[in-house]
Amino acid sequence: MKKLLALSLLTTLQVSADDFSLSSFNKVIENERDTKVKASVGFFAVSQNSDVNKAKKQGLYAGASGHHAFYPNLKLKFNVAFEAESGSTDSLYNNNEFRAKNSFILKEGSLVYDGLKSLTLEAGSLSNDHTAVNQLLISGSILGLRETYTLEGKHFGVRLQALQASPNTNNFSDRVDKVEEGSPSYFQESIQALAKYESFKMKLGLGHFAYDKLSNEVAYSSLFNGNTISGVRETGTNFTYNYQGWSYYADAALTFRDFAFGAYFAQVENTEAPTGANKGTVVGLTGNYYYGSSMHILGAENFEVESDASVAYYNNKYYGHNNKKGARLFYTYKDLANNFEVRTNVVTNKVLEKNDTQANDQILHITLRKFYDLF
DSSP states (O other): OHHHHHHHHHHHHHHHGOOOOGGGOOOOOSOOOOEEEEEEEEEEEEEEEEESEEEEEEEEEEEEEEEEEEEEEEEEEEEEEEEEEEEEEEESOOOOTTTTOOOEEEEEEEEEEETTTTEEEEEEEEEEEOHHHHHOOOOOOEEEEEEEEEEOOOSSEEEEEEEEEEEETTGGGGGGSSOOOOEEEEEEEEEEEEEETTTEEEEEEEEEEEEEEHHHHHHHHHTTTTHHHHHHSGGGOOSSOOOEEEEEEEEEEETTTTTEEEEEEEEETTSSSOOSSEEEEEEEEEEEEEETTTTEEEEEEEEEEOOTSSSSTTGEEEEEEEEEEEEEEEEEETTTTTTTTEEEEEEEEESSSOSSSSSOOEEEEEEEEEEEEEE
């Protein structure tokens, strides 16, 4: 039971910001083995309904994730998948991100060096941790460098992290409007305070983010997802505001017998945009219950992302990108003995400021998945 309770704390903190993609959950818990590979297969279905975009699709998924230590203190981490989909799409502007497709997905492919005391270096296609802050800023994998410095004692700890990345291929397999032009850059720095005592864990964070050299094509795609843009043609559009600012977040988890409870808050503020258009906020609650070898997770989330809080092309499509507010309900069932899980997400979002390119959305996403430990 102690092992289950420890897993509960981890799950409560992670489930808050999943990006609803099957491959995003294809994770491996690190251990002392030099090589660890886990495979998974699954089925998923998505339904989207709005006045601008409609979609119904289903698909099959197969993936593998893990790590291999092929040199002292140097590890290869990977998370790859293939998704085959079929369905129907209706899009007023031919930009529906939920259209059916067949795609190879690289969620992570990075080298990790941990030979320096308290310092970890990562390079390659990095798995952007699925926190609520990153869903507001830049969700999915990202090509770049990341440095993490951690000092952790029995009850308290501090973590410093810096990221330098090129986000132009972010979430490439899930985009209709793929953008290859230009060399945009993304920088993120953060400091986290960690606390833990018996069955309680808490994390507080402060971060800074900045985008640079955003292309006309990214601006044109973001025009349809809430950002303030000048120009209407693809080659002549530009962002009205720059994108850099601050992020704030907190999450906590508490276990009590067979129950675990979690809460989280995240906010980003683009200091280059005016008040009333520059903030994105997510608040959520989760509850876990264990019965035998099964786990039930129930959660609710409220979000509001103003028009220029972040770059719409790169953040979470389930929130409706920008200029949206709404709620998400999610339920997950895990059969830990048989490595099987079912996830259900229901999202509804509404337009904050009416325009010609956005509409209220209702989204349903269901996944079933089976895991296999290969070696």
